[in-house]
Amino acid sequence: MENFTFYSPTRFVFGRGAELRAGELVRSLGGTRALIVYGGGSVKRSGLYDRVVASLQAAGVGHCEIGGVLPNPRSGLVYAGIDLARREGADFVLSMGGGSAIDTGKAIALGMRYAGDFWDFFCGKATPAAAAPHGVIPTLPAAGSEGSNSCVITQEDGMLKRGLNIDLNRPLFALMNPELTFTLPPYQTACGIVDMLSHVLERYFTDTPDVDLTDRMAEALMRSIVAAAPAAMRDPADYEARATLLWAGTLAHNDSVGVGREQDWSSHRIGHELSARYDCAHGAVLSVLFPAWMRYVYRHDVMRFAQYASRVWGVEMNFAHPETTALAGIARTAAFFASLGMPRTLAQLGADEADIPTLAAGVVRAPDGTCGRFVRLDTEAIEAILRLAAQSDGEEAFK
Amino acid sequence: MENFTFYSPTRFVFGRGAELRAGELVRSLGGTRALIVYGGGSVKRSGLYDRVVASLQAAGVGHCEIGGVLPNPRSGLVYAGIDLARREGADFVLSMGGGSAIDTGKAIALGMRYAGDFWDFFCGKATPAAAAPHGVIPTLPAAGSEGSNSCVITQEDGMLKRGLNIDLNRPLFALMNPELTFTLPPYQTACGIVDMLSHVLERYFTDTPDVDLTDRMAEALMRSIVAAAPAAMRDPADYEARATLLWAGTLAHNDSVGVGREQDWSSHRIGHELSARYDCAHGAVLSVLFPAWMRYVYRHDVMRFAQYASRVWGVEMNFAHPETTALAGIARTAAFFASLGMPRTLAQLGADEADIPTLAAGVVRAPDGTCGRFVRLDTEAIEAILRLAAQSDGEEAFK
Numbered sequence: 089m090e091n092f093t094f095y096s097p098t099r100f101v102f103g104r105g106a107e108l109r110a111g112e113l114v115r116s117l118g119g120t121r122a123l124i125v126y127g128g129g130s131v132k133r134s135g136l137y138d139r140v141v142a143s144l145q146a147a148g149v150g151h152c153e154i155g156g157v158l159p160n161p162r163s164g165l166v167y168a169g170i171d172l173a174r175r176e177g178a179d180f181v182l183s184m185g186g187g188s189a190i191d192t193g194k195a196i197a198l199g200m201r202y203a204g205d206f207w208d209f210f211c212g213k214a215t216p217a218a219a220a221p222h223g224v225i226p227t228l229p230a231a232g233s234e235g236s237n238s239c240v241i242t243q244e245d246g247m248l249k250r251g252l253n254i255d256l257n258r259p260l261f262a263l264m265n266p267e268l269t270f271t272l273p274p275y276q277t278a279c280g281i282v283d284m285l286s287h288v289l290e291r292y293f294t295d296t297p298d299v300d301l302t303d304r305m306a307e308a309l310m311r312s313i314v315a316a317a318p319a320a321m322r323d324p325a326d327y328e329a330r331a332t333l334l335w336a337g338t339l340a341h342n343d344s345v346g347v348g349r350e351q352d353w354s355s356h357r358i359g360h361e362l363s364a365r366y367d368c369a370h371g372a373v374l375s376v377l378f379p380a381w382m383r384y385v386y387r388h389d390v391m392r393f394a395q396y397a398s399r400v401w402g403v404e405m406n407f408a409h410p411e412t413t414a415l416a417g418i419a420r421t422a423a424f425f426a427s428l429g430m431p432r433t434l435a436q437l438g439a440d441e442a443d444i445p446t447l448a449a450g451v452v453r454a455p456d457g458t459c460g461r462f463v464r465l466d467t468e469a470i471e472a473i474l475r476l477a478a479q480s481d482g483e484e485a486f487k
Numbered sequence: 488m489e490n491f492t493f494y495s496p497t498r499f500v501f502g503r504g505a506e507l508r509a510g511e512l513v514r515s516l517g518g519t520r521a522l523i524v525y526g527g528g529s530v531k532r533s534g535l536y537d538r539v540v541a542s543l544q545a546a547g548v549g550h551c552e553i554g555g556v557l558p559n560p561r562s563g564l565v566y567a568g569i570d571l572a573r574r575e576g577a578d579f580v581l582s583m584g585g586g587s588a589i590d591t592g593k594a595i596a597l598g599m600r601y602a603g604d605f606w607d608f609f610c611g612k613a614t615p616a617a618a619a620p621h622g623v624i625p626t627l628p629a630a631g632s633e634g635s636n637s638c639v640i641t642q643e644d645g646m647l648k649r650g651l652n653i654d655l656n657r658p659l660f661a662l663m664n665p666e667l668t669f670t671l672p673p674y675q676t677a678c679g680i681v682d683m684l685s686h687v688l689e690r691y692f693t694d695t696p697d698v699d700l701t702d703r704m705a706e707a708l709m710r711s712i713v714a715a716a717p718a719a720m721r722d723p724a725d726y727e728a729r730a731t732l733l734w735a736g737t738l739a740h741n742d743s744v745g746v747g748r749e750q751d752w753s754s755h756r757i758g759h760e761l762s763a764r765y766d767c768a769h770g771a772v773l774s775v776l777f778p779a780w781m782r783y784v785y786r787h788d789v790m791r792f793a794q795y796a797s798r799v800w801g802v803e804m805n806f807a808h809p810e811t812t813a814l815a816g817i818a819r820t821a822a823f824f825a826s827l828g829m830p831r832t833l834a835q836l837g838a839d840e841a842d843i844p845t846l847a848a849g850v851v852r853a854p855d856g857t858c859g860r861f862v863r864l865d866t867e868a869i870e871a872i873l874r875l876a877a878q879s880d881g882e883e884a885f886k
Contacts, residue, residue, distance in 0.1 A: 089730045091502025096495060102747065103490025298727035300714060301735055304707030312700040328697035331488045335747075336700055344743070348501065348730075 089298050089348040096342045098235055099261040102335060106263040107225050110140045110182065111147030113261050117221050119180030121150040123173045125193040127157040127185040131227065134271060136184060140225065144182075152176040160363070161188040161195075163243045166206060169196035173220070181222040183259075187231025190224045194239040194257045197222040207243055210250040219256040227268045229334040230280030230371065232287060232341025234262035249364065262338070266330040274321060278428035279371025281317045281333065284340040285310060286374040290353045291346035293385070293392065293462045299349045306345040307399045309336055314400070314424060321428060354460025355381045358470060361450045368437045375430035376437055379422035380477035383415075385463040390414050434478045444474045488697050488747040495741045497634050498660040501734060505662040506624050509539045509581065510546030512660050516620050518579030520549040522572045524592040526556040526584040530626065533670060535583060539624065543581075551575040559762070560587040560594075562642045565605060568595035572619070580621040582658075586630025589623045593638040593656045596621040606642055609649040618655040626667045628733040629679030629770065631686060631740025633661035648763060661737070665730040669723050676723070677827035678770025680716045680732065683739040684709060685773040689752045690745035692784070692791065692861045698748045705744040706798045708735055713799070713823060720827060753859025754780045757869060760849045767836045774829035775836055778821035779876035782814075784862040789813050833877045843873045 101109055114122055122144060124137070131137045132155075144151050154169045173181070173196065181200070183193030199206030200220040208214035226234040233239075237258050240251040272280070292306045313336050319329035339345065358381075359373040386393040394410040397403040397417020406412040426432055434441065448470040451459055458464040465473070500508055513521055521543060523536070530536045531554075543550050553568045572580070572595065580599070582592030598605030599619040607613035625633040632638075636657050639650040671679070691705045712735050718728035738744065757780075758772040785792040793809040796802035796816020805811040825831055833840065847869040850858055857863040864872070 089502075089727060089734075091505070093498065093500050095498040097498075099492065099494040099496075101492050103488075106490070298730075301708070301711040301731050304711050305704060308703030308707040309700070312703050315699060328488060331697075331747075332700050335488075348734075 090296055090350065092347040094343060094347050095255055096235060096258065096344075097255075098259050098342075100235070100264060100338065101261060102264045102331075104265060104267060106265040107136060107140055107268070108143050109263060110223065110225070111143035111145070111149055113223060113263075114144060114149050114180050114182065115147040117180070117223075117260055119149055119221060121152070121176065121178045122180040122182040123169060123176070123178035123196065124151055124153040125157065125169060125181060125183040125185075125189055125196060126153070126155045127189045129155060130271070131184050134268070136225070136227070136268060140182070140184065149180075151182075152178055157185065157189045157192045159186075159188050159369075160242050160249065161192045161240075163207060163241055163245070165192055166195040166199060166241060169193075170199035170206060173200050179220065181220055182225070183222065184225035184227065186226070186228035187233040190226065190231070190233040190259070191239045191241060193222055193224065194219075194233070194259075195241050196220075198239075198256065210241060210243070210252050211248075216254060216256050222259050223261040223263070224259045225263045225265075225268070226334070228272060228276065228280055229269060229330075229337035230276075230283040232284065232337050234259060234264070235338040235342035249360065264334055264338070266327055266334050269330050269334060270325045272324065274324070274429065275369075277320055277324070277333075278430050279369045280337065281313060281320075281428060282371040282375045282378075282425055282430055284333070284337040285313055286355065286371075286378055287340040288313075288345055289378060290356060291343075291349065291351045292396065293352050293389075294349045295389070295462060296349040302345050302347060302349055303395070304399075307396075309339055309345055310400045312336055313340075317424075317428060350461045352460050352462040354462075354465050357459045358447075358451050358473065361447050362437065362439060365443070365447065365450075366438050372431050372437060375425040375428075376432060376434060376477050377473070379418055379425070379432075380473050382418045382421065383476050384469065384473045386414050386418060387411075388463045393417055434474065441475070441478050444471050444478075447474060489695055489749065491746040493742060493746050494654055495634060495657065495743075497658050497741075499634070499663060499737065500660060501663045501730075503664060503666060505664040506535060506539055506667070507542050508662060509622065509624070510542035510544070510548055512622060512662075513543060513548050513579050513581065514546040516579070516622075516659055518548055518620060520551070520575065520577045521579040521581040522568060522575070522577035522595065523550055523552040524556065524568060524580060524582040524584075524588055524595060525552070525554045526588045528554060529670070530583050533667070535624070535626070535667060539581070539583065548579075550581075551577055556584065556588045556591045558585075558587050558768075559641050559648065560591045560639075562594075562606060562640055562644070564591055565594040565598060565640060568592075569598035569605060572599050578619065580619055581624070582621065583624035583626065585625070585627035586632040589625065589630070589632040589658070590638045590640060592621055592623065593618075593632070593658075594640050595619075597638075597655065609640060609642070609651050610647075615653060615655050621658050622660040622662070623658045624662045624664075624667070625733075627671060627675065627679055628668060628729075628736035629675075629682040631683065631736050633658060633663070634737040634741035648759065663733055663737070665726055665733050668729050668733060671723065673720055673723070673828065674768075676719055677829050678768045679736065680712060680719075680827060681770040681774045681777075681824055681829055683732070683736040684712055685754065685770075685777055686739040687712075687744055688777060689755060690742075690748065690750045691795065692751050692788075693748040694788070694861060695748040701744050701746060701748055702794070703798075706795075708738055708744055709799045711735055712739075716823075716827060749860045751859050751861040753861075753864050756858045757846075757850050757872065760846050761836065761838060764842070764846065765837050771830050771836060774824040774827075775831060775833060775876050776872070778817055778824070778831075779872050781817040781820065782875050783868065783872045785813050785817060786810075787862045792816055833873065840874070840877050843870050843877075846873060
């Protein structure tokens with residue numbers, strides 16, 4: 089086990105009616121006027137916005153609002169939000185929606201307490217010393233932004249997508265009502281499931297020895313996600329399945345199951361390149377990439393992949409041929425993603441095989457020309473993974 | 488799944504040398520003079536105290552100290568600590584040692600910010616509005632006080648033992664170095680293992696339906712504790728086993744595996760009565776009581792006990808006779824405790840069977856005359872459990 093720091097100060101209020109506590113909590117944290125940040129307007133159509141505003145009003149908290157956050161959130165709305173908060177005298181940020189709305193709220197909260205350009209923090213010119221208090225109401229279990237220290241914003245001037253991982257990004261509270269996720273379309277539900285499973289997988293495949301406790305916690309989380317997924321897909325209003333996925337999405341990314349171990353994150357790195365180029369959903373990209381990555385790297389640690397197959401997917405261990413078990417686990421992963429209606433090939437993402445060299449070159453920007461930790465991937469390796477991802481079922485390419 | 492709030496704001500710094508960050512962290516949290524709280528002096532003999540003081544000095548943080556905290560910590564030292572902190576102008580509390588030192592630090596931190604008698608909080612006369620900042624350095628993985636909201640103090644005037652569970656009790660940071668636990672004697676190590684496993688078990692046996700995620704997280708935690716225990720008993724300096732137990736002890740009691748479910752806690756209630764009367768270690772008492780409680784209640788939900796046996800102990804499920812599987816899991820639990828050298832019977836605790844009625848009467852103080860939630864136990868039921876606990880192996884009594 090490696091040394092680690094685990095810090096997750098967010099107050100998670102979970103269950104039916106959680107959003108109704110917004111006013112009381114903002115007030116108790118000293119907020120007198122909240123800037124509400126949201127996305128495309130589904131929070132207004134669903135009535136969530138009105139319930140939250142009523143709760144703020146009942147607590148004597150004023151509000152102003154900024155909507156229209158898009159996926160892969162942009163800097164423009166962050167600047168607008170900071171300006172609005174200053175003009176309106178807002179002293180609290182309240183974000184509601186998916187990861188993009190929450191990340192926008194995080195960036196606005198940083199900018200509100202900084203005299204310069206908030207982008208300074210994202211391009212490494214400055215380190216934030218403070219953030220305005222920020223509470224969130226997630227409606228899409230996937231990104232885990234409600235419990236994470238990360239914030240990803242795209243600077244429109246040059247379309248630079250940059251992340252900032254700092255403790256100040258962790259929201260003060262998250263109000264999590266599984267009912268708010270009932271109206272998610274199946275495609276978004278499926279993308280979220282692949283996303284949260286990927287957050288666990290990036291942490292699970294590690295070279296760090298003696299990580300039995302986090303291994304088992306990660307396996308527990310994955311088994312529960314896999315068990316809840318079909319129920320949520322079948323009946324969008326299945327409260328228990330939605331509750332499991334909502335809480336699992338938080339645990340998958342607040343580093344509960346990642347402490348003390350080296351983490352990989354190469355599939356995410358490659359995936360960001362694909363989403364940027366083809367404008368695909370993050371979860372859809374990971375559905376194609378993760379099984380391909382697994383097929384490429386599993387020989388690096390066959391027994392770890394066999395453990396994954398056995399403990400997460402219930403594949404019987406083949407003691408004579410552990411590789412068989414390992415491969416069965418990978419096949420089960422791909423089949424599970426497909427069962428959710430997620431894409432299996434680059435072509436299904438609208439990607440062109442001819443772009444593979446360009447894509448691979450875009451991924452490897454680290455000083456040492458590699459990405460990933462479980463297996464360090466150079467440009468050639470990334471191209472090979474993308475070619476596996478181009479097959480209808482990577483297994484053929486592997487053989 | 489029930490509605491819940493999960494709030495664990497403590498910054499956990501885990502690994503070799505973690506204690507050396509004391510000065511930097513106290514300073515960053517505004518502390519200028521720390522009151523160091525400790526127990527019997529092992530922290531001085533081990534050199535921990537000196538390393539921490541050096542770290543404080545290097546950060547320009549002054550200190551004063553109060554030692555001598557005993558198991559089942561008393562109010563006298565809390566009053567003395569509050570007085571000392573005031574006289575010396577301490578603005579930070581730094582506790583090091585087991586759960587008793589940490590709980591004493593929690594009570595002192597509350598008292599430092601209150602003009603009245605700190606006991607007002609424990610007897611329900613007042614609610615704390617603030618606490619002095621408090622950091623901890625746990626050296627005994629067991630009570631989980633470093634991450635919990637609870638504090639238990641015994642008022643010497645009348646020997647009233649009272650607990651206070653509030654968010655203000657959660658330490659700001661916990662510096663957790665597994666090496667600090669290498670010198671624990673086997674008996675204390677074993678008591679700690681039983682204690683942390685019991686913290687999971689109290690949460691595991693529940694009537695709340697649809698708790699698959701927390702079930703699996705709890706099972707993961709228990710399997711890891713069971714796997715690490717023999718290694719730590721065999722080689723007290725086994726870093727990886729000690730690290731697993733130290734982190735598991737925190738997770739077992741910060742409610743990670745307890746959210747959204749009704750919890751039982753009757754074994755702890757009965758146990759407190761026994762420790763108070765016979766002055767036994769908490770873990771030793773639970774080693775005797777938990778298997779007896781299980782034998783008494785398992786028929787209430789045979790399938791849950793079968794799940795426990797199968798998933799935690801690897802007992803093969805007997806589909807024709809699930810009761811056989813359930814009982815095998817209970818027997819494995821008792822055998823595991825015995826393998827650690829823990830007592831199995833009331834007599835081994837020095838308890839007298841003739842006291843059973845008095846003990847049972849002492850446990851049931853709730854308005855409705857019961858204790859426990861999984862099965863509500865009245866006086867008669869508690870007496871039956873204690874009689875099972877009097878047997879060399881409760882099974883005979885059960886048949």
